[in-house]
Amino acid sequence: DVKVTQSSRYLVKRTGEKVFLECVQDMDHENMFWYRQDPGLGLRLIYFSYDVKMKEKGDIPEGYSVSREKKERFSLILESASTNQTSMYLCASSLPGTETYGYTFGSGTRLTVV
């Protein structure tokens, strides 16, 4: 089975800190995605990447950046954490051309910014 691993399950950070959320997948997937999920708002796409060193903005990229130096790793960076970035962050990956299979998600990182 594809495994998508997010480095932290729970994280508490202070306002203004630079925060790194790491995601690693072990099945050589080209596509990787970062979403955040908030009550009443559902999953919203932050950034995605279809290849190493490639990135595309999703619907809510403000306040975030990403890095994909290796195919298996896709990092989400909060440049200066704010309380409105408190959320559940979900990483996902997929293979191109496997539209019928959707995504595989990591187990999520619940980030609290205080």
Added chain:
Amino acid sequence: RKEVEQDPGPFNVPEGATVAFNCTYSNSASQSFFWYRQDCRKEPKLLMSVYSSGNEDGRFTAQLNRASQYISLLIRDSKLSDSATYLCVVRRANSGYALNFGKGTSLLVTP
């Protein structure tokens, strides 16, 4: 109009009941459709893809109506373990493999 819309529920049904969830999507060029299941405080997991001709997986049946831009999920003989949030998901038409998620429909199956 939101990209993917679902009735949030909650749907409270007794064990053994049949329950149906509906979903509409706004972009007629969308090509791939899915239902995901999400348990409380867990990540979403793929339940099933939705094909144009409709498809069934055990107690679960998915239907797609492209003309109406409407997707449905039918669960027969509900089990307690079916209690979860069901997310309707549509692949974006203009950005490769990115997916749009509905906000989910909550199902609680009671004894």
